[in-house]
Amino acid sequence: MKYVKSIENMTKEEIAQTGGKAAMLGELTRAGFNVPPGFCVTGASLDYVLESGNLWPEIMAIMDSMNFDSYQDIEKKAVGIRETVANASIPQDLRDEITENIRAMKDASGEDPFVAVRSSVAVKDSTISSFPGMMDTYHFIKGEEEIISYIRKCWASLFTDRALYRRHQQNIPQDKGIIAPIVQRMVNADVAGVMFTANAVNGDREEIVIESNWGLGESLVSGEALADFFIVSRTEPPQIKQKKVARKNIMVTVDREKGIGRKKYELSEELSEKCSLSDEQLMELAEHGRKIEALFGEPQDIEWAYEKDELFFLQSRKIKGLK
Template sequence: MTTTPYIQFFDGTDAPRHDLLGGKCASLVALTQAGMPVPPGFAITTASYDAFIAAAGIEQDIHSMLASLDADDVAEVDRVSAQLRYEIESRPVPAAVRADFVAAYHALQARFSEPVPVAVRSSATAEDLPDASFAGQQDTYLWLNGIDDVTEHIRRCWASLFTSRAITYRLKNNIPGEGLSMAVAVQKMVNARAAGVAITMDPTTGDRSKIVMEASYGLGELVVSGLVTPDNVTVDKIMLMVVKRVIGDKHAELVPDAANGALVELEVSAARRGVLSISETEITAIATIAKKAEKHFKCPQDIEWALDRDLPDGQNLLLLQSRPETVHSSRSSDTRTDAVAVASTAGYGIESITRSLLVQAGKPTI
């Protein structure tokens, strides 16, 4: 399928325009075009969202409801958020827009010998900017099957532009609402044996000679949401040698239940909890691909990665995201002190990447 105003495949030839693709999708297109291993998929462009909002006739309502909001008035923010999300989730997608969704979804499925589940991931135009971290502000939906399920969750992604936390974050960081839009990534799911994040600098000290990664069993959502204590590994960026490793508890993993077509959270055995979830070879591979992402984007990167159990060793490391690092580079020394204090209570000898991201995003840690 060729690119349309509403659809852009990751492996197409069109440039990754941030205004058309949002932060996440622009990154995925750039990574794919640079030859890095990204699960196949396509972006539903901001033109789709804009056409949907125009057809619904609610653009002025959105602006007027947001204009007078006070970020500290939690109850009012929640009320406006709920109303805006209902307005979006309850409206039909224009026929021309949905027709392109359907064609792109079937074109993606045609690449495989049997139907594959997909992830539907938000990609706002205000996210992944060098001076702001929108990690966790909008929604991601996993292991979806069929075009009706996908279409429903595309609408939910659009609506997540107006979650309470996203509205509050924009207000507190003086990010204007005018021109704000949302693209959506539709991407083959990774059947992850292990997954996690990596930052191409030490987020505690800003040391750019280090790569700090976190890893856990199963899909990475439990890591990026801070729901498990992952393994924490520090690697020398030049020599690609491990200089520090801390085994996390990793008490749970998120894995697919093929019989029911859904994800389930399972308890991890004591034996598996007591060892690293990734091998030395895999640590080196993750560090290497993180360095490649940093070189490509020309600044420290915060990547999400996964090891796909359905692919052979040596070919199973996939990049799910790469965004500019903001944990260290954009916070004040006071915030750094707070983040380190939070991490120190977790029993680490090193600050947790996940906890740093949650502190910066204003979300609770566990």
């Protein structure tokens, strides 16, 4: 296929087309780690859409006119760019590739599964392969047309005011940004979080730091929710050195009223004060964290989730700013 690649077929060598998140998921999958199945609509697809509609000149003209000393001007003009991208016509051959892969996921699962549509980014002719928190992710999406509409929204998120300003700050030409939407089977997480295979606070590479909360990890990554906090040693077997159970306030999960999309819910008193991970789960996470670090050859910042006691890995990238 020309514009779509299955996750298991993606490699680090293809970061320029799949973005860092998708490339690392491909490496994890082939190494035997449990990654939700899915596919990536490569960075070339958005270029194809915009070139087919002759939209790049219009978009570049808007970006060239932006006053980057005025955030209000960036916000106002970014809206127009996103509307142009979201309403652009998708060439039929690209639409057919996307639809074929959605149907393959459905056939493999035997049902019409919920999916997550996630953003994977890179910069053309550069080693930059992530802009944490800059692009959009969507959860609990179902149906071919809905999935395609959220792929459009992912494309459009390349042109949020935050993303435009960040590229400007880093002297990255605005037409060099790449976004490659990932469509994956949705993990309906009971508990999720992040794991750092070295302690980024004190620089101790013999400590694994784990944070967790009920539901999707989005509440934790975004900083909206308090999280349980653990430090596990890298000894064999691992030892729990520190355990702090937070009074957790919210969780993010499927919208129970609509049956689709996500929603924040306040936690019950019982769940609020209950530790979100068992000791056995902490040991399992630490063991996998060590193996993932060994795979990539440097300490990792890992996103993970448990669904019915099954551990899934959702992202891995190197820890930034480690001493």
